Amino acid sequence: MSNIGSFDERVRTFDWSIAERELEYTAGSGINIGWYCADRICAKGGAQKLALLWENAQGEEKRFTYDDVRVYSNAVGAFLRRLGVERGDRVCLFMDKVPELYIGAVGVLKIGAIAQPLFSAFGDESLHVRLENAGTSVIVTQRKHASKVRKILDRLPQLRHVVIVDHDGARALKEREVAFRMEAERVETLDLCPTTAESPSLLHYTSGTTGMPKGVQHVHYSLVSQYLTAKWVLDLTEKDIYWCTADPGWVTGTSYGIIAPWSLGVTQVVLDAGFSAEAWYRLIEKYRVTVWYSAPTAIRSLMKAGDELVKQFDLSSLRHLISVGEPLNAEAVVWSERVFGLAFHDSYWQTETGSIVISNYPGLPIKAGSMGKPFPGVTAGLLDVQTFEPITAPGVVGVIALRPDWPAMMRGYWQNEATYQAKFKNGWYMPGDRARLDREGYFWFVGRDDDVINTAGHLVSPFEVESALLEHPAVAESAVVSKPDPINMEVVKAFVALKPGFSPSDELELDIMNFIRKKLSPLAMPQAIEYVASLPKTRSGKIMRRLLHAKEWGEDLGDTSTIEND
Protein backbone atom coordinates (compact mmCIF):
# COMPACT_ATOMS: atom_id res chain seq x y z
CA MET A 1 0.00 0.00 0.00
CA SER A 2 1.40 3.40 -0.97
CA ASN A 3 1.52 6.39 1.36
CA ILE A 4 -1.11 8.26 -0.60
CA GLY A 5 -3.60 5.36 -0.66
CA SER A 6 -6.67 6.38 -2.66
CA PHE A 7 -5.92 9.51 -4.68
CA ASP A 8 -9.60 10.39 -4.99
CA GLU A 9 -10.14 10.01 -1.26
CA ARG A 10 -7.13 12.27 -0.56
CA VAL A 11 -8.56 14.92 -2.88
CA ARG A 12 -11.92 14.77 -1.10
CA THR A 13 -10.56 15.03 2.42
CA PHE A 14 -7.41 17.07 1.89
CA ASP A 15 -6.08 19.68 4.27
CA TRP A 16 -2.48 20.88 4.66
CA SER A 17 -2.91 20.34 8.39
CA ILE A 18 -2.26 16.64 7.66
CA ALA A 19 1.39 17.54 7.11
CA GLU A 20 1.45 20.09 9.95
CA ARG A 21 0.27 17.45 12.40
CA GLU A 22 2.86 14.94 11.24
CA LEU A 23 5.54 17.60 11.55
CA GLU A 24 4.14 18.59 14.98
CA TYR A 25 3.88 22.15 13.79
CA THR A 26 1.15 24.49 14.96
CA ALA A 27 0.31 27.77 13.27
CA GLY A 28 2.17 30.66 14.82
CA SER A 29 4.92 28.57 16.38
CA GLY A 30 8.51 28.40 15.18
CA ILE A 31 9.52 26.43 12.11
CA ASN A 32 13.07 26.01 10.87
CA ILE A 33 13.84 23.69 7.96
CA GLY A 34 17.40 23.14 9.15
CA TRP A 35 16.21 21.83 12.51
CA TYR A 36 13.64 19.58 10.86
CA CYS A 37 16.29 18.08 8.54
CA ALA A 38 18.62 16.96 11.31
CA ASP A 39 17.90 17.74 14.97
CA ARG A 40 14.28 16.56 14.90
CA ILE A 41 15.23 13.23 13.33
CA CYS A 42 17.92 12.75 16.01
CA ALA A 43 15.50 13.70 18.78
CA LYS A 44 13.11 11.04 17.51
CA GLY A 45 15.72 8.31 17.83
CA GLY A 46 17.25 8.52 14.35
CA ALA A 47 20.67 9.92 15.33
CA GLN A 48 22.60 6.86 14.14
CA LYS A 49 20.55 6.33 11.01
CA LEU A 50 22.39 7.04 7.76
CA ALA A 51 21.31 10.31 6.20
CA LEU A 52 23.78 10.48 3.31
CA LEU A 53 25.68 7.88 1.33
CA TRP A 54 28.03 9.87 -0.87
CA GLU A 55 30.58 8.98 -3.50
CA ASN A 56 32.39 10.75 -6.29
CA ALA A 57 33.86 9.93 -9.68
CA GLN A 58 37.21 9.02 -8.13
CA GLY A 59 35.55 6.32 -6.03
CA GLU A 60 35.91 8.22 -2.77
CA GLU A 61 33.08 7.36 -0.37
CA LYS A 62 31.64 9.05 2.71
CA ARG A 63 28.78 8.21 5.03
CA PHE A 64 26.96 10.64 7.31
CA THR A 65 24.44 9.74 9.99
CA TYR A 66 21.69 12.14 11.00
CA ASP A 67 23.80 12.99 14.05
CA ASP A 68 26.68 13.86 11.69
CA VAL A 69 24.36 16.12 9.71
CA ARG A 70 23.25 17.72 12.98
CA VAL A 71 26.74 18.49 14.36
CA TYR A 72 28.34 19.44 11.04
CA SER A 73 25.47 21.74 10.11
CA ASN A 74 25.97 23.25 13.56
CA ALA A 75 29.64 23.72 12.64
CA VAL A 76 28.69 25.49 9.41
CA GLY A 77 26.21 27.72 11.22
CA ALA A 78 28.67 28.59 14.00
CA PHE A 79 31.43 29.36 11.51
CA LEU A 80 29.21 31.64 9.44
CA ARG A 81 28.12 33.46 12.58
CA ARG A 82 31.77 34.03 13.48
CA LEU A 83 32.17 35.61 10.05
CA GLY A 84 29.37 38.00 10.97
CA VAL A 85 26.54 36.37 9.01
CA GLU A 86 23.20 37.43 10.45
CA ARG A 87 19.59 36.46 9.98
CA GLY A 88 18.41 37.34 6.46
CA ASP A 89 21.92 37.58 4.96
CA ARG A 90 22.32 35.76 1.66
CA VAL A 91 24.87 32.93 1.71
CA CYS A 92 25.64 31.45 -1.68
CA LEU A 93 26.47 27.75 -1.91
CA PHE A 94 28.56 27.30 -5.05
CA MET A 95 29.83 23.76 -5.04
CA ASP A 96 29.67 20.45 -6.84
CA LYS A 97 27.54 17.78 -5.20
CA VAL A 98 29.87 17.47 -2.21
CA PRO A 99 28.63 16.80 1.35
CA GLU A 100 29.42 20.42 2.29
CA LEU A 101 26.73 21.58 -0.12
CA TYR A 102 23.99 19.43 1.39
CA ILE A 103 24.94 19.82 5.04
CA GLY A 104 25.99 23.44 4.48
CA ALA A 105 22.47 24.31 3.31
CA VAL A 106 21.10 22.89 6.56
CA GLY A 107 23.60 24.99 8.54
CA VAL A 108 22.72 28.19 6.68
CA LEU A 109 19.01 27.63 7.34
CA LYS A 110 19.59 26.93 11.03
CA ILE A 111 21.03 30.43 11.60
CA GLY A 112 18.20 32.10 9.71
CA ALA A 113 20.37 33.18 6.78
CA ILE A 114 19.03 32.74 3.26
CA ALA A 115 20.61 29.90 1.32
CA GLN A 116 21.36 30.79 -2.29
CA PRO A 117 22.47 27.63 -4.11
CA LEU A 118 23.99 28.18 -7.54
CA PHE A 119 24.91 25.59 -10.17
CA SER A 120 28.66 25.08 -9.98
CA ALA A 121 29.03 24.96 -13.78
CA PHE A 122 27.98 28.61 -14.01
CA GLY A 123 30.61 30.85 -15.58
CA ASP A 124 31.82 34.04 -13.96
CA GLU A 125 29.25 36.31 -15.61
CA SER A 126 26.27 34.14 -14.62
CA LEU A 127 27.67 34.06 -11.11
CA HIS A 128 28.23 37.80 -10.97
CA VAL A 129 24.70 38.69 -12.06
CA ARG A 130 23.15 36.46 -9.41
CA LEU A 131 25.45 37.49 -6.54
CA GLU A 132 25.10 41.17 -7.33
CA ASN A 133 21.32 40.97 -7.57
CA ALA A 134 21.01 39.10 -4.28
CA GLY A 135 23.52 41.31 -2.46
CA THR A 136 25.18 38.10 -1.30
CA SER A 137 27.55 38.61 1.63
CA VAL A 138 29.27 35.20 1.77
CA ILE A 139 29.93 32.56 -0.86
CA VAL A 140 30.89 29.02 0.14
CA THR A 141 32.81 27.22 -2.59
CA GLN A 142 35.57 24.79 -3.51
CA ARG A 143 39.13 25.52 -4.65
CA LYS A 144 38.24 24.50 -8.20
CA HIS A 145 35.55 27.17 -8.46
CA ALA A 146 37.34 29.94 -6.53
CA SER A 147 39.00 31.26 -9.69
CA LYS A 148 35.57 32.23 -11.08
CA VAL A 149 34.83 34.17 -7.89
CA ARG A 150 38.21 35.92 -8.00
CA LYS A 151 37.48 37.20 -11.50
CA ILE A 152 34.41 39.11 -10.33
CA LEU A 153 35.41 40.00 -6.78
CA ASP A 154 36.24 43.64 -7.53
CA ARG A 155 32.72 44.11 -8.92
CA LEU A 156 31.10 42.70 -5.76
CA PRO A 157 31.90 45.05 -2.87
CA GLN A 158 29.10 43.59 -0.74
CA LEU A 159 30.63 40.08 -0.88
CA ARG A 160 32.58 40.01 2.39
CA HIS A 161 33.91 36.46 2.51
CA VAL A 162 34.76 33.63 0.15
CA VAL A 163 34.75 30.41 2.16
CA ILE A 164 36.87 27.59 0.69
CA VAL A 165 35.78 24.19 2.03
CA ASP A 166 38.71 22.15 0.70
CA HIS A 167 41.69 24.46 1.14
CA ASP A 168 44.81 22.31 1.38
CA GLY A 169 47.38 24.99 2.09
CA ALA A 170 49.21 24.35 -1.19
CA ARG A 171 48.41 27.84 -2.38
CA ALA A 172 47.95 30.96 -0.31
CA LEU A 173 44.44 32.22 0.21
CA LYS A 174 43.60 35.31 -1.79
CA GLU A 175 41.66 38.47 -0.98
CA ARG A 176 38.57 37.88 1.23
CA GLU A 177 39.15 34.09 1.18
CA VAL A 178 38.91 32.03 4.34
CA ALA A 179 39.37 28.30 4.84
CA PHE A 180 36.82 26.06 6.55
CA ARG A 181 36.81 22.30 7.11
CA MET A 182 33.28 21.13 7.91
CA GLU A 183 34.36 17.84 9.47
CA ALA A 184 37.14 19.35 11.60
CA GLU A 185 34.94 19.66 14.66
CA ARG A 186 31.65 18.20 15.90
CA VAL A 187 29.73 21.19 17.22
CA GLU A 188 27.16 19.77 19.63
CA THR A 189 25.06 22.84 20.21
CA LEU A 190 24.02 25.85 18.18
CA ASP A 191 21.48 28.50 19.07
CA LEU A 192 18.80 27.93 16.47
CA CYS A 193 17.45 31.07 14.81
CA PRO A 194 13.78 31.40 15.85
CA THR A 195 12.45 31.48 12.31
CA THR A 196 8.71 31.32 11.70
CA ALA A 197 6.52 30.27 8.80
CA GLU A 198 7.14 33.34 6.66
CA SER A 199 10.85 33.71 7.41
CA PRO A 200 12.90 33.60 4.18
CA SER A 201 14.72 30.31 3.59
CA LEU A 202 16.00 29.88 0.05
CA LEU A 203 16.72 32.11 -2.90
CA HIS A 204 16.86 30.19 -6.18
CA TYR A 205 17.56 31.98 -9.44
CA THR A 206 15.56 31.20 -12.54
CA SER A 207 15.53 32.58 -16.06
CA GLY A 208 12.81 34.51 -17.85
CA THR A 209 12.26 35.67 -21.42
CA THR A 210 13.27 39.24 -20.77
CA GLY A 211 15.48 40.82 -18.21
CA MET A 212 18.09 39.20 -16.06
CA PRO A 213 17.54 36.10 -13.88
CA LYS A 214 15.04 36.42 -11.06
CA GLY A 215 15.66 35.40 -7.47
CA VAL A 216 12.75 33.23 -6.33
CA GLN A 217 12.07 33.72 -2.64
CA HIS A 218 10.91 30.83 -0.51
CA VAL A 219 10.10 30.60 3.18
CA HIS A 220 10.50 28.02 5.96
CA TYR A 221 6.81 27.07 5.75
CA SER A 222 7.54 25.53 2.31
CA LEU A 223 8.60 22.46 4.29
CA VAL A 224 4.93 21.52 4.74
CA SER A 225 4.47 21.08 0.96
CA GLN A 226 7.83 19.49 0.36
CA TYR A 227 7.32 16.98 3.16
CA LEU A 228 3.86 15.86 2.06
CA THR A 229 4.53 15.78 -1.69
CA ALA A 230 7.63 13.65 -1.04
CA LYS A 231 5.54 11.32 1.05
CA TRP A 232 2.65 10.99 -1.40
CA VAL A 233 4.29 11.44 -4.82
CA LEU A 234 7.76 10.01 -4.18
CA ASP A 235 6.15 7.57 -1.73
CA LEU A 236 9.16 7.87 0.60
CA THR A 237 9.18 5.78 3.77
CA GLU A 238 11.82 5.50 6.45
CA LYS A 239 12.96 2.16 5.00
CA ASP A 240 13.82 3.62 1.60
CA ILE A 241 17.18 4.27 0.01
CA TYR A 242 16.44 7.29 -2.11
CA TRP A 243 18.36 8.78 -5.02
CA CYS A 244 17.51 12.22 -6.40
CA THR A 245 19.83 12.79 -9.33
CA ALA A 246 19.28 16.57 -9.42
CA ASP A 247 21.97 19.06 -8.46
CA PRO A 248 21.05 21.32 -5.49
CA GLY A 249 22.14 24.24 -7.68
CA TRP A 250 18.62 23.85 -9.03
CA VAL A 251 15.39 23.70 -7.06
CA THR A 252 14.76 19.94 -7.40
CA GLY A 253 18.09 19.31 -5.75
CA THR A 254 17.12 21.36 -2.69
CA SER A 255 13.38 20.70 -2.34
CA TYR A 256 13.70 16.96 -3.03
CA GLY A 257 17.44 16.42 -2.64
CA ILE A 258 17.82 17.98 0.81
CA ILE A 259 14.64 19.21 2.49
CA ALA A 260 12.11 16.49 1.65
CA PRO A 261 14.17 13.34 2.23
CA TRP A 262 15.88 14.58 5.37
CA SER A 263 12.72 15.97 6.96
CA LEU A 264 11.28 12.47 6.43
CA GLY A 265 14.34 10.81 7.96
CA VAL A 266 15.17 8.94 4.75
CA THR A 267 18.63 7.66 3.76
CA GLN A 268 19.70 9.23 0.50
CA VAL A 269 22.46 8.54 -2.01
CA VAL A 270 24.46 11.22 -3.83
CA LEU A 271 26.78 10.63 -6.77
CA ASP A 272 29.12 13.54 -7.44
CA ALA A 273 30.16 12.58 -10.96
CA GLY A 274 29.29 13.19 -14.58
CA PHE A 275 26.70 11.10 -16.36
CA SER A 276 27.49 7.50 -17.26
CA ALA A 277 24.75 4.91 -17.67
CA GLU A 278 27.01 2.21 -16.30
CA ALA A 279 27.95 4.24 -13.21
CA TRP A 280 24.29 5.04 -12.54
CA TYR A 281 23.18 1.41 -12.71
CA ARG A 282 26.14 0.37 -10.59
CA LEU A 283 25.15 2.93 -7.94
CA ILE A 284 21.58 1.62 -7.79
CA GLU A 285 22.85 -1.94 -7.48
CA LYS A 286 25.50 -1.10 -4.88
CA TYR A 287 23.28 0.87 -2.51
CA ARG A 288 20.08 -1.03 -3.24
CA VAL A 289 18.27 2.17 -4.21
CA THR A 290 14.51 1.81 -3.85
CA VAL A 291 13.11 5.20 -4.93
CA TRP A 292 14.69 7.05 -7.84
CA TYR A 293 13.82 10.64 -8.81
CA SER A 294 15.41 11.62 -12.12
CA ALA A 295 14.86 13.63 -15.30
CA PRO A 296 13.73 12.92 -18.87
CA THR A 297 17.11 13.87 -20.37
CA ALA A 298 18.84 11.32 -18.16
CA ILE A 299 16.19 8.70 -18.92
CA ARG A 300 16.58 9.26 -22.66
CA SER A 301 20.36 8.96 -22.27
CA LEU A 302 19.84 5.65 -20.47
CA MET A 303 17.57 4.51 -23.29
CA LYS A 304 20.32 5.40 -25.75
CA ALA A 305 22.80 3.30 -23.78
CA GLY A 306 20.63 0.28 -24.54
CA ASP A 307 18.65 -2.48 -22.88
CA GLU A 308 21.57 -4.92 -22.73
CA LEU A 309 23.42 -2.75 -20.24
CA VAL A 310 20.46 -2.83 -17.87
CA LYS A 311 20.61 -6.63 -17.79
CA GLN A 312 24.17 -6.56 -16.46
CA PHE A 313 23.03 -5.12 -13.13
CA ASP A 314 20.78 -6.25 -10.33
CA LEU A 315 18.28 -3.40 -10.12
CA SER A 316 15.62 -5.43 -8.32
CA SER A 317 15.72 -3.08 -5.31
CA LEU A 318 13.92 -0.36 -7.28
CA ARG A 319 10.26 0.00 -6.38
CA HIS A 320 9.21 3.52 -7.46
CA LEU A 321 10.47 5.83 -10.25
CA ILE A 322 9.62 9.50 -10.71
CA SER A 323 10.72 12.10 -13.25
CA VAL A 324 10.80 15.91 -13.38
CA GLY A 325 12.26 18.83 -15.31
CA GLU A 326 10.63 18.62 -18.70
CA PRO A 327 7.77 16.60 -20.17
CA LEU A 328 8.40 12.88 -20.01
CA ASN A 329 7.69 11.42 -23.42
CA ALA A 330 5.48 8.34 -23.64
CA GLU A 331 8.32 6.25 -25.13
CA ALA A 332 10.38 6.76 -21.96
CA VAL A 333 7.49 5.58 -19.77
CA VAL A 334 6.96 2.48 -21.92
CA TRP A 335 10.72 1.79 -22.00
CA SER A 336 11.15 2.03 -18.23
CA GLU A 337 8.22 -0.30 -17.70
CA ARG A 338 9.83 -2.80 -20.07
CA VAL A 339 13.40 -2.72 -18.73
CA PHE A 340 12.85 -1.98 -15.03
CA GLY A 341 9.37 -3.44 -14.69
CA LEU A 342 8.36 -0.01 -13.36
CA ALA A 343 6.98 3.04 -15.13
CA PHE A 344 8.54 6.44 -14.50
CA HIS A 345 5.91 8.73 -12.97
CA ASP A 346 6.09 12.23 -14.46
CA SER A 347 5.81 15.15 -12.04
CA TYR A 348 5.42 18.83 -12.85
CA TRP A 349 6.52 21.89 -10.90
CA GLN A 350 9.08 24.68 -11.17
CA THR A 351 11.37 26.90 -9.13
CA GLU A 352 8.53 29.25 -8.27
CA THR A 353 6.14 26.56 -7.06
CA GLY A 354 8.73 25.13 -4.65
CA SER A 355 7.08 21.71 -4.64
CA ILE A 356 5.27 19.32 -6.97
CA VAL A 357 1.92 20.73 -8.14
CA ILE A 358 0.80 18.27 -10.85
CA SER A 359 1.87 14.65 -10.94
CA ASN A 360 1.27 10.99 -11.48
CA TYR A 361 0.79 9.03 -8.24
CA PRO A 362 1.40 5.53 -6.96
CA GLY A 363 -1.81 3.58 -7.52
CA LEU A 364 -3.31 6.02 -10.02
CA PRO A 365 -3.26 4.69 -13.61
CA ILE A 366 -0.55 6.35 -15.70
CA LYS A 367 -1.38 7.69 -19.13
CA ALA A 368 2.02 7.60 -20.81
CA GLY A 369 3.00 11.12 -21.85
CA SER A 370 0.61 12.85 -19.46
CA MET A 371 1.67 15.19 -16.65
CA GLY A 372 -0.94 13.59 -14.38
CA LYS A 373 -3.35 15.35 -12.02
CA PRO A 374 -3.05 18.25 -9.56
CA PHE A 375 -1.69 17.36 -6.13
CA PRO A 376 -4.50 17.21 -3.56
CA GLY A 377 -4.80 20.70 -2.11
CA VAL A 378 -3.52 22.36 -5.29
CA THR A 379 -6.14 23.98 -7.51
CA ALA A 380 -4.95 23.84 -11.11
CA GLY A 381 -6.71 24.72 -14.32
CA LEU A 382 -6.27 26.15 -17.77
CA LEU A 383 -6.92 29.71 -18.91
CA ASP A 384 -7.66 30.96 -22.39
CA VAL A 385 -4.48 32.29 -23.99
CA GLN A 386 -6.11 35.61 -24.95
CA THR A 387 -8.85 36.29 -22.40
CA PHE A 388 -7.44 34.43 -19.38
CA GLU A 389 -10.91 33.03 -18.74
CA PRO A 390 -11.00 29.44 -17.41
CA ILE A 391 -11.22 26.62 -19.97
CA THR A 392 -13.28 23.60 -18.97
CA ALA A 393 -13.70 21.82 -22.30
CA PRO A 394 -11.37 18.84 -22.77
CA GLY A 395 -8.77 19.01 -25.52
CA VAL A 396 -8.56 22.81 -25.67
CA VAL A 397 -5.06 24.25 -25.24
CA GLY A 398 -4.66 26.92 -22.56
CA VAL A 399 -2.08 28.33 -20.17
CA ILE A 400 -1.62 26.39 -16.95
CA ALA A 401 -2.94 28.34 -13.96
CA LEU A 402 -2.63 27.61 -10.24
CA ARG A 403 -4.35 29.13 -7.22
CA PRO A 404 -1.30 30.31 -5.25
CA ASP A 405 -2.28 28.91 -1.87
CA TRP A 406 -0.05 25.92 -1.18
CA PRO A 407 2.74 26.32 1.42
CA ALA A 408 5.76 26.17 -0.90
CA MET A 409 4.54 28.76 -3.41
CA MET A 410 7.15 31.51 -3.84
CA ARG A 411 6.64 34.69 -1.85
CA GLY A 412 8.13 36.97 -4.49
CA TYR A 413 11.02 37.70 -6.82
CA TRP A 414 13.97 39.28 -5.07
CA GLN A 415 13.58 43.05 -5.37
CA ASN A 416 11.41 42.63 -8.45
CA GLU A 417 7.80 43.15 -7.43
CA ALA A 418 6.59 44.17 -10.89
CA THR A 419 7.74 40.94 -12.52
CA TYR A 420 6.23 38.95 -9.65
CA GLN A 421 2.85 40.64 -10.04
CA ALA A 422 2.92 40.08 -13.79
CA LYS A 423 2.82 36.32 -13.17
CA PHE A 424 -0.77 36.58 -11.87
CA LYS A 425 -4.10 37.04 -13.64
CA ASN A 426 -7.46 37.10 -11.87
CA GLY A 427 -6.01 35.46 -8.77
CA TRP A 428 -4.28 32.69 -10.73
CA TYR A 429 -0.52 32.15 -10.85
CA MET A 430 0.72 31.25 -14.33
CA PRO A 431 3.89 29.15 -14.50
CA GLY A 432 4.37 29.96 -18.20
CA ASP A 433 3.41 26.61 -19.74
CA ARG A 434 0.60 25.53 -22.03
CA ALA A 435 -1.33 22.29 -21.69
CA ARG A 436 -4.65 20.64 -22.42
CA LEU A 437 -6.92 18.59 -20.19
CA ASP A 438 -8.56 15.30 -21.06
CA ARG A 439 -11.98 14.09 -19.93
CA GLU A 440 -10.57 12.38 -16.86
CA GLY A 441 -8.77 15.47 -15.61
CA TYR A 442 -5.24 14.52 -16.70
CA PHE A 443 -3.02 17.40 -17.88
CA TRP A 444 -1.06 17.03 -21.14
CA PHE A 445 1.90 19.34 -21.69
CA VAL A 446 1.89 21.31 -24.95
CA GLY A 447 4.80 23.78 -24.66
CA ARG A 448 6.15 26.92 -23.06
CA ASP A 449 4.05 30.05 -23.20
CA ASP A 450 7.14 32.21 -23.72
CA ASP A 451 10.60 32.09 -25.34
CA VAL A 452 12.40 30.54 -22.39
CA ILE A 453 14.44 27.52 -23.46
CA ASN A 454 14.07 24.31 -21.46
CA THR A 455 17.23 22.34 -22.05
CA ALA A 456 17.59 19.09 -20.11
CA GLY A 457 15.11 20.45 -17.60
CA HIS A 458 17.01 23.71 -16.99
CA LEU A 459 15.62 27.05 -18.09
CA VAL A 460 17.84 29.30 -20.18
CA SER A 461 16.93 32.89 -20.93
CA PRO A 462 17.40 33.83 -24.60
CA PHE A 463 17.86 37.42 -23.45
CA GLU A 464 20.78 36.50 -21.19
CA VAL A 465 22.52 34.59 -23.99
CA GLU A 466 21.89 37.36 -26.52
CA SER A 467 23.32 39.93 -24.08
CA ALA A 468 26.44 37.85 -23.57
CA LEU A 469 26.83 37.26 -27.31
CA LEU A 470 26.99 41.00 -27.87
CA GLU A 471 30.11 41.09 -25.72
CA HIS A 472 31.93 38.86 -28.21
CA PRO A 473 34.10 41.10 -30.41
CA ALA A 474 32.75 39.64 -33.67
CA VAL A 475 29.03 39.79 -32.91
CA ALA A 476 26.95 42.74 -34.13
CA GLU A 477 23.56 41.35 -33.19
CA SER A 478 22.01 38.04 -32.35
CA ALA A 479 18.79 36.18 -31.69
CA VAL A 480 18.59 33.06 -29.57
CA VAL A 481 15.90 30.40 -29.82
CA SER A 482 15.41 26.76 -28.91
CA LYS A 483 16.17 23.97 -31.34
CA PRO A 484 14.68 20.45 -31.03
CA ASP A 485 17.02 17.85 -29.57
CA PRO A 486 16.33 14.12 -29.15
CA ILE A 487 18.06 13.87 -25.75
CA ASN A 488 17.77 17.31 -24.13
CA MET A 489 14.33 18.14 -25.60
CA GLU A 490 15.63 21.60 -26.57
CA VAL A 491 19.09 23.12 -26.98
CA VAL A 492 20.21 26.70 -27.56
CA LYS A 493 20.62 27.94 -31.12
CA ALA A 494 21.98 31.39 -31.97
CA PHE A 495 21.48 33.40 -35.14
CA VAL A 496 24.40 35.77 -35.42
CA ALA A 497 25.10 38.78 -37.60
CA LEU A 498 28.79 39.69 -37.64
CA LYS A 499 30.46 43.07 -37.36
CA PRO A 500 32.25 44.47 -40.41
CA GLY A 501 35.69 42.92 -40.74
CA PHE A 502 34.61 39.49 -39.48
CA SER A 503 33.78 36.58 -41.75
CA PRO A 504 31.80 33.45 -40.93
CA SER A 505 34.01 30.46 -40.23
CA ASP A 506 34.00 27.21 -38.29
CA GLU A 507 36.79 28.54 -36.06
CA LEU A 508 34.74 31.61 -35.18
CA GLU A 509 31.70 29.43 -34.44
CA LEU A 510 33.76 27.38 -31.97
CA ASP A 511 35.18 30.53 -30.42
CA ILE A 512 31.69 31.95 -29.86
CA MET A 513 30.48 28.66 -28.38
CA ASN A 514 33.35 28.54 -25.90
CA PHE A 515 32.93 32.24 -25.09
CA ILE A 516 29.36 31.66 -23.93
CA ARG A 517 30.16 28.36 -22.21
CA LYS A 518 32.74 30.03 -19.99
CA LYS A 519 30.90 33.29 -19.48
CA LEU A 520 27.45 31.86 -18.73
CA SER A 521 27.38 28.07 -18.53
CA PRO A 522 27.60 24.95 -20.69
CA LEU A 523 23.77 24.85 -20.70
CA ALA A 524 23.60 28.31 -22.25
CA MET A 525 26.22 27.58 -24.90
CA PRO A 526 24.68 27.61 -28.39
CA GLN A 527 24.96 24.11 -29.77
CA ALA A 528 24.39 25.53 -33.21
CA ILE A 529 25.22 28.92 -34.67
CA GLU A 530 23.79 30.19 -37.91
CA TYR A 531 25.37 33.21 -39.53
CA VAL A 532 22.90 35.66 -41.03
CA ALA A 533 23.33 38.95 -42.85
CA SER A 534 20.61 40.50 -40.71
CA LEU A 535 17.88 39.41 -38.32
CA PRO A 536 14.15 39.65 -39.00
CA LYS A 537 12.76 42.71 -37.21
CA THR A 538 9.48 44.49 -36.76
CA ARG A 539 9.14 47.97 -38.24
CA SER A 540 9.86 49.31 -34.78
CA GLY A 541 13.18 47.43 -34.78
CA LYS A 542 12.36 44.56 -32.42
CA ILE A 543 13.91 41.23 -33.36
CA MET A 544 11.19 38.74 -34.32
CA ARG A 545 12.45 35.76 -32.37
CA ARG A 546 9.23 33.83 -33.00
CA LEU A 547 9.93 33.65 -36.75
CA LEU A 548 13.29 32.05 -36.12
CA HIS A 549 11.74 29.72 -33.55
CA ALA A 550 9.02 28.66 -35.99
CA LYS A 551 11.64 27.96 -38.63
CA GLU A 552 13.61 25.73 -36.26
CA TRP A 553 10.53 23.78 -35.21
CA GLY A 554 8.99 23.56 -38.69
CA GLU A 555 5.97 25.54 -37.57
CA ASP A 556 3.77 27.96 -39.42
CA LEU A 557 5.39 31.43 -39.48
CA GLY A 558 2.12 33.10 -38.48
CA ASP A 559 1.48 36.78 -39.03
CA THR A 560 4.50 38.36 -40.75
CA SER A 561 2.80 41.62 -41.64
CA THR A 562 4.83 43.61 -39.15
CA ILE A 563 8.16 42.42 -40.50
CA GLU A 564 10.52 45.13 -41.65
CA ASN A 565 11.22 45.28 -45.38
CA ASP A 566 14.85 45.74 -46.13
Next chain:
Amino acid sequence: MDDLKDVILEYVIAEYGDEDDKITYDTPLISGGLVDSFSMVSLKRFLEVKYKIAIPDADASPEAFDSVHKIAELVRRFTA
Protein backbone atom coordinates in the same frame (compact mmCIF):
# COMPACT_ATOMS: atom_id res chain seq x y z
CA MET B 1 50.11 9.36 -32.95
CA ASP B 2 51.18 11.00 -29.73
CA ASP B 3 50.96 14.36 -31.44
CA LEU B 4 47.24 13.81 -31.84
CA LYS B 5 46.78 12.92 -28.19
CA ASP B 6 48.92 15.84 -27.09
CA VAL B 7 46.93 18.32 -29.14
CA ILE B 8 43.67 17.02 -27.66
CA LEU B 9 45.11 16.92 -24.14
CA GLU B 10 46.37 20.48 -24.43
CA TYR B 11 42.97 21.66 -25.65
CA VAL B 12 41.09 19.82 -22.91
CA ILE B 13 43.35 21.26 -20.19
CA ALA B 14 43.05 24.78 -21.61
CA GLU B 15 39.30 24.72 -22.13
CA TYR B 16 37.90 22.45 -19.43
CA GLY B 17 40.54 22.05 -16.76
CA ASP B 18 41.26 24.20 -13.76
CA GLU B 19 44.35 24.86 -11.73
CA ASP B 20 43.87 21.80 -9.52
CA ASP B 21 43.11 19.29 -12.25
CA LYS B 22 45.84 16.89 -13.22
CA ILE B 23 44.49 15.69 -16.54
CA THR B 24 46.27 12.84 -18.31
CA TYR B 25 45.51 10.76 -21.41
CA ASP B 26 43.35 8.42 -19.30
CA THR B 27 41.60 10.83 -16.92
CA PRO B 28 37.83 10.16 -17.08
CA LEU B 29 36.45 13.34 -18.63
CA ILE B 30 32.70 12.74 -18.89
CA SER B 31 32.11 10.20 -16.12
CA GLY B 32 34.62 12.13 -13.99
CA GLY B 33 32.58 15.30 -14.33
CA LEU B 34 35.33 17.38 -15.98
CA VAL B 35 33.40 17.75 -19.24
CA ASP B 36 29.61 17.67 -19.11
CA SER B 37 27.38 16.51 -21.94
CA PHE B 38 26.78 20.11 -23.11
CA SER B 39 30.47 20.97 -23.17
CA MET B 40 31.08 17.75 -25.06
CA VAL B 41 29.40 19.42 -28.03
CA SER B 42 32.08 22.13 -28.14
CA LEU B 43 34.82 19.51 -27.79
CA LYS B 44 33.32 17.56 -30.70
CA ARG B 45 33.17 20.79 -32.71
CA PHE B 46 36.84 21.46 -31.96
CA LEU B 47 37.83 18.04 -33.28
CA GLU B 48 35.74 18.50 -36.41
CA VAL B 49 37.21 21.92 -37.12
CA LYS B 50 40.79 20.98 -36.27
CA TYR B 51 40.88 17.70 -38.18
CA LYS B 52 38.38 18.60 -40.90
CA ILE B 53 36.18 15.62 -40.11
CA ALA B 54 32.49 15.07 -39.34
CA ILE B 55 31.74 12.89 -36.33
CA PRO B 56 28.21 11.50 -36.54
CA ASP B 57 26.13 12.03 -33.38
CA ALA B 58 25.76 8.26 -33.07
CA ASP B 59 29.53 7.98 -32.61
CA ALA B 60 29.78 10.92 -30.22
CA SER B 61 28.78 8.98 -27.13
CA PRO B 62 29.85 9.89 -23.58
CA GLU B 63 31.87 6.66 -23.56
CA ALA B 64 33.75 7.62 -26.75
CA PHE B 65 34.63 11.00 -25.23
CA ASP B 66 35.50 9.76 -21.77
CA SER B 67 39.28 10.21 -22.04
CA VAL B 68 41.83 11.87 -24.29
CA HIS B 69 43.00 8.40 -25.25
CA LYS B 70 39.50 7.36 -26.38
CA ILE B 71 38.91 10.63 -28.21
CA ALA B 72 42.16 10.17 -30.12
CA GLU B 73 41.03 6.69 -31.14
CA LEU B 74 37.74 8.15 -32.36
CA VAL B 75 39.49 10.87 -34.38
CA ARG B 76 41.82 8.30 -35.93
CA ARG B 77 38.79 6.35 -37.17
CA PHE B 78 37.61 9.35 -39.12
CA THR B 79 40.98 10.57 -40.36
CA ALA B 80 42.25 7.18 -41.49
